[in-house]
Amino acid sequence: MFAQGGTEDDSKREIAAFFAHVTHETNHFCYIEEVEKSLSYCDTSNLQYPCVPGRKYYGRGPLQISWNYNYGPAGEYIGIDGLYNPEFVSEDVIDSFMTALWLWMKNVHSVVNQGFGATIRAINSVECDGGNTAAVNDRVTIYNDYCNQFGVSLGDNLTC
Structure with missing residues (x-):
């Protein structure tokens, strides 16, 4: 379960991490959809969740869910056809956060x-290993702010 298990400080750190990534991915809650929308993010090799012609699976929602292989099962989790209607992630705040929590529990928890x-590597591995040091530093700064607000130490292994 989200933020369950371990100590109270562990739970606070997980909540801080979740909101740090949401804050970064949405540019401090300014964007619910990726600004650059030209790419379709369609993995044609994924036969379990095939792309629907004309649909784009670019980043949407608090954690900027991307790719057909994420929209399909996220939609199933919520009870929506996420492949046919990927916009569901940005049209309803409850669906949006449910999708973010689904992605978190699937890939990050x-x-x-x-x-x-x-958690940075799980959310956006291309930023790691020097891929985008500025983005990693931004995430860490935001995480630090949330941890301070929750009165909890940062823990170990802050970067990737």
Whole structure:
């Protein structure tokens, strides 16, 4: 379960990490959709969740969910055809955050105990290993702010 398990400080760090990534991905809650929308983010090799012609699976929502192989199962989780209607992630605030929590639990929750750096790698691995140091630093700064607000230490392994 989200922010359950471990100590109270572990739970606070997971909440801080979640909101740090949401804050970064949405540019401090300014954007619910990716600014650059020209790419379709369609993985044609994924036969389980095939792309619908004319639909684009660019980043949307608090964690900027992308790709057909994420929209399909996220929609199933919520009870919506996410492949046919990827806009659902940005049209309804409840669906939007449910999708973000689905993505978090699927890809990030299991590495939270490895430190904030591991969550960066799980959310956007291309930023790691020098791929985008400025973005990593921004995430860490925001995480630090949330941890301070929650009165909890940052923990280990802050970068990736």
